[in-house]
Amino acid sequence: AQSVTQPDIHITVSEGASLELRCNYSYGATPYLFWYVQSPGQGLQLLLKYFSGDTLVQGIKGFEAEFKRSQSSFNLRKPSVHWSDAAEYFCAVGDYKLSFGAGTTVTVRA
Amino acid sequence: DAGVTQSPTHLIKTRGQQVTLRCSPKSGHDTVSWYQQALGQGPQFIFQYYEEEERQRGNFPDRFSGHQFPNYSSELNVNALLLGDSALYLCASSLRALGGETQYFGPGTRLLVL
Numbered sequence: 737a738q739s740v741t742q743p744d745i746h747i748t749v750s751e752g753a754s755l756e757l758r759c760n761y762s763y764g765a766t767p768y769l770f771w772y773v774q775s776p777g778q779g780l781q782l783l784l785k786y787f788s789g790d791t792l793v794q795g796i797k798g799f800e801a802e803f804k805r806s807q808s809s810f811n812l813r814k815p816s817v818h819w820s821d822a823a824e825y826f827c828a829v830g831d832y833k834l835s836f837g838a839g840t841t842v843t844v845r846a
Numbered sequence: 847d848a849g850v851t852q853s854p855t856h857l858i859k860t861r862g863q864q865v866t867l868r869c870s871p872k873s874g875h876d877t878v879s880w881y882q883q884a885l886g887q888g889p890q891f892i893f894q895y896y897e898e899e900e901r902q903r904g905n906f907p908d909r910f911s912g913h914q915f916p917n918y919s920s921e922l923n924v925n926a927l928l929l930g931d932s933a934l935y936l937c938a939s940s941l942r943a944l945g946g947e948t949q950y951f952g953p954g955t956r957l958l959v960l
Contacts, residue, residue, distance in 0.1 A: 740888075772951070779850075779936055780889070780951040826888050832947060833879075833902050834938075836888030 738763045740827050742837035749817050750845050757812040757840050759827030769810040770828040771801055774839075780826065786810060797821070819844045848873055850939050850952035858958045859927050867922040867955045871939030877901075878920040879949060880912060881936040889936055895920050896942050924957075932959045 741760045749755050761767055768787050772780040784795025791803040801812045810827060822844045828834045851870045859865050871878050877896045881889035891904035895914035909925045918939075924931055934956050938949035 770948075777956075779852075779953040780938075782948065782950065785948055828888075832877075832894055832942075833891045833904065834881075834889075834949060835891070838886075838888050 738767075738829050738833075738835045740829050740835055740837035742825075742827055742840050744840045745838070746841045746843070748843045748845060751819055752816050755812075755814045755817045755821070755842065757825050757827075757842070759810045759812065759837060760808050761810060761827070761829040762808065763829050767810075767829050768831055769801075769803060770834070771795065771799070771810075771812050772826045772828060772836075773797075774824045774826065776823075783812070783825075817842075817844055819846070850937055850950055852935075852937050852952040852955050854955060855953070856956045856958075858960065860960050861927055861929060863927050863959075864923065864925045865927060865957060867924075867935050867937075867957075869920045869922070869937030869939075869952060871918050871920070871937075872950050875939035875941050875950070876918050877940045877942040877947065878914060878918065879938045879940070880920070880922045881938065881951075882906070883934040883936055883954070885933070892922070927959045929959050932957060 739762045770785045771783040783799050786803045824839045826839045828836045853868045879894040880892040883889040894902040898914045911923045914920045934954045936954045937952045940947035940949045
């Protein structure tokens with residue numbers, strides 16, 4: 737069975753500081769991994785994805801994520817957070833059917 | 847290039863009623879998936895349609911059914927609504943031929959069951 741765990745329910749970060757969101761997955765084969773962002777009352781926007789190849793993937797809005805097979809992790813990072821990054825972030829795993837974590841809410845303080 | 851669109855944006859129904867939600871996929875996409883997102887939770891996979899057939903299904907009862915039309919658009923139908931069906935319903939589209947599909951989501955339909 738495939739599943740995702742996002743250990744952090746809520747993270748508060750200062751504007752300009754770095755951000756790291758954790759994601760651990762369970763999947764029977766080579767995983768397809770995704771990070772999505774959701775602003776209040778909105779749908780999901782794809783930030784980045786990993787299918788194969790280079791384990792460090794770059795996404796939109798300055799985000800990157802690193803796939804670590806040995807740790808079954810796919811953590812999301814951003815070097816310098818902007819106030820507009822305040823949102824809910826979801827990690828997902830799967831092929832035709834995506835399984836999502838419960839999400840991490842990011843608050844950005846001035 | 848139009849993205850995924852969904853209608854209506856909001857809907858209020860009462861218990862026992864039936865509802866139909868609609869989705870138009872992103873241009874060039876042939877596969878539509880539906881997800882239910884309860885408040886404070888991550889989306890849960892309902893089912894996926896490709897070539898007008900249900901290909902994959904999540905752990906949802908038969909009250910949830912769907913349809914895909916020749917133009918790839920899709921409907922989600924929910925019968926005998928329960929209070930617990932209140933949620934944001936998300937449609938995602940993808941191009942199946944690519945494999946390891948990347949799903950692009952619409953803005954969702956927020957359903958409130960009273």
